[in-house]
């Protein structure tokens with residue numbers, strides 16, 4: 001059984017405002033011996049409570065910068081929460097930033113092995129999958145070449161083929177990928193559909209509000225790091241669209257399955 005449990009999770013990034021001092025900051029610091037702060041905190045996620053289990057197909061929607069990708073990366077274990085508890089049970093496949101982290105001097109074949117291990121495969125479990133990964137990538141003899149000579153599309157082909165060779169229980173997707181050229185995109189879409197069908201639990205970030213109700217049965221609307229609404233995908237998408245375009249009618253009454261954690265301003 002696959003489950004996701006977030007209890008009162010918050011995530012704050014602490015980041016430099018700018019690598020270089022402005023002339024004003026330089027003068028203030030050196031003339032008046034006063035430090036101007038070069039650090040700022042971004043409260044990317046605030047007090048998130050989320051429970052998901054087998055059968056949940058969750059779409060995460062919201063404005064740019066609302067915290068959608070951060071939430072997905074927190075679920076993937078890439079970012080630990082600053083506060084609160086995160087628990088994910090089940091093998092995870094994360095389909096985002098897939099082209100990052102290749103060993104540039106190593107060949108395609110070697111990278112298949114390295115990545116396979118990073119995805120939790122053992123030598124025994126990976127071995128039978130390697131021919132399938134190579135075949136799906138369609139890279140043929142190029143797999144013998146160091147990946148630093150690959151084009152961007154070739155890298156994506158290889159990354160996608162490796163990432164989707166697992167049979168994940170928890171599938172995390174950031175924006176449905178447009179991978180490779182047209183022929184590969186068609187193959188990739190077919191494989192994505194298969195993965196989505198077989199995963200026990202899926203969470204995807206998307207701005208494509210038309211296909212979301214087809215792919216998901218539940219949606220979470222993120223707004224400034226908060227969960228603004230969590231419920232049936234059709235209700236949440238409708239409410240989100242209405243908030244962007246007030247001319248559109250809001251759903252009359254929420255059906256009670258959803259949960260509004262933050263009222264509209």
Ligand SMILES: Nc1ncnc2c1ncn2[C@@H]1O[C@H](COP(=O)(O)OP(=O)(O)OP(=O)(O)O)[C@@H](O)[C@H]1O
Nearest residue numbers: 013015042044062063064065066067068069070071
């Ligand atoms: N590594 C980071 N360091 C500092 N701030 C970050 C980092 N990653 C994200 N943020 C900040 O966290 C907030 C949420 O970003 P996030 O990428 O999760 O938004 P999003 O909802 O996915 O946006 P979009 O729809 O534009 O992709 C933003 O204010 C962003 O600037």
